[in-house]
Amino acid sequence: MPASAPITQDLVTIPRKPEETGRMNLVGLTRPALAEALRAAGTPEQQVKMRAAQLWQWIYQKGVRDFDAMTNLSKAYRALLAAHFCIALPEVVSRQVSADGTRKYLLRISGGHEVETVYIPEEDRGTLCISSQVGCTLTCSFCHTGTQKLVRNLTPGEIVGQIMVARDDLGEWPAPGRNPKVETRLLSNVVLMGMGEPLYNFENVRDAMQIVMDNEGISLSRRRITLSTSGVVPEIARAGAEIGCMLAVSFHATTDAVRDKLVPINRRWNIATLLDALRAYPKLSNSERITFEYVMLKGVNDSDADARRLVQLIAGIPAKINLIPFNEWPGAPYERSDWARIEAFADIVYKAGYASPIRTPRGEDIMAACGQLKSATERARKSRAEIAAEAGLPG
Known part of the structure; x- marks a missing residue:
């Protein structure tokens, strides 16, 4: 098999699910x-705290099952x-x-449903993109998951x-007798x-996330966890207070008319309402900036005027703009902006004083790039015309 070809490995050893036992x-x-x-379960009261701490370390620090x-x-007791x-x-x-080293896992959960998880290796870090729902209720028109x-x-x-599945695959649980604090973090x-x-x-x-951040277990810093929202305004302040991780916002447009089509939740909480919530985010500071995710769609949201409006809208918010070249998927009603157009957009944002990195597409050959995830068992695809109609675009 050529080195550039994506590899698929089907695993046949399947443990019994908790509902079967x-x-x-835990x-x-x-x-x-x-x-x-x-x-x-019968643990003596005077032992409960100690036993819970022991189990916590075995499960989350050492990966023992x-x-x-x-x-x-x-x-x-065992x-x-x-x-x-x-x-x-x-x-x-x-x-x-993927040919670029990205790993995509198709995972089956209770009820026979499936979700996808993606590991992206980089020189200075290893990022795991995890799912929070089977499917999605938001129907963002540029997102493959939104069609499910x-x-x-x-x-x-x-x-x-x-x-934990990704740590298994990466062989990242600490070796017996070694301090997990000094282990190399492939999943950082x-x-x-x-x-x-x-x-x-x-x-x-x-x-x-409280489990993941716990110092006696997986022990990831809250600054190494980023929660991305499309703009569920009532929960944003709560996320800062009760989770405290970094925040990213799927922004993608600079007018309500365009964002209503790209991110339909905007019809409930428009751009002005969303920005007010972000300015009040409890963790907001120059050292903990909000990331604005902005997918680059040809002829839709990628003009110089859009770039200038974007920096005006976020004025006063410590932020960086993460520009995402659109990752195409079957039936997508959009095209990726030309590279020169993306660079021109980024230059306007950068000259206004904001970091504007252009995200390098990763894992496109295995449909693992941003906006491409979709579970195989729920994949009843809508036609291009149906997706375009929902987005208010010509078919």
Whole structure:
């Protein structure tokens, strides 16, 4: 097989799901919920806090899934745990590797639904793009995921599980006897930019990120986690207060008329309302800027006038503008802006004082690039004409 060809690996070893065993899955339980589960299973009250801390480290710091391998627990207690609980992750249905090293995982979760997760290796970091919902309710017209109807929210365990699956594949759990703090982090950043709108699944996303940020476990800094929203205004301040991670906004247009078509949630919370919420974001500072994501669509939102309006709109907000060349998908009603046009747009933004990096498309050969994710089992595609009609565009 040529080196440039994407690789697909189908995995056939599938563990039994928690609902098939009748045992509670410990992955995704917050510390208080874990303590309560142990108490309910018969752990003596005076031991609950200690046992919860031990399990937390085994699961999230060491990546251990077998209770019998938890050697600082007595044999009798390990038997009690095995009778009541399991440590289960989403099932890896397939793993694809792009010519550029990007990895895409198709994961099956409870109910037989599937979501996609993408790992993007770079010289100075490794970023995992995770999903928060099966499908999406927002129907953004340029996004492949938006053509798939919302099926359900992911649980905290299914969200955290995506990170644990990727760490398994990368071989990143610390070697026995080594301090995890000094291990090389191949997975150093997490972005909630996969399938779904994270702020429409707020509680589950919050609980999952608290697990990921916990210093005794996976231990990712809140500054290495970015939550991307299309503009669910009532939850933005809450995200800053209760999660505290970095914030990105799928902006994509400089007038309400265009944004109404590209990002339909704008009809509920328009640009002015969204910008007011962003200016009040609790974590906003020069060191913790908001990222404005802006997909470059030929003849739609990529003019010099758009660039000038953009910098006027965000005036006073510590920000960077992440310009995203449109990643095409079957039936897409848009085209990518010409490269010269993207560079001209970026130059206007840069000269106005904002960082304006142009995102290098990654994983396009395996449909893993931004806006291309879509689960295989829910893939009943709409025609190009149907998608264009919904976006208010000519077919």
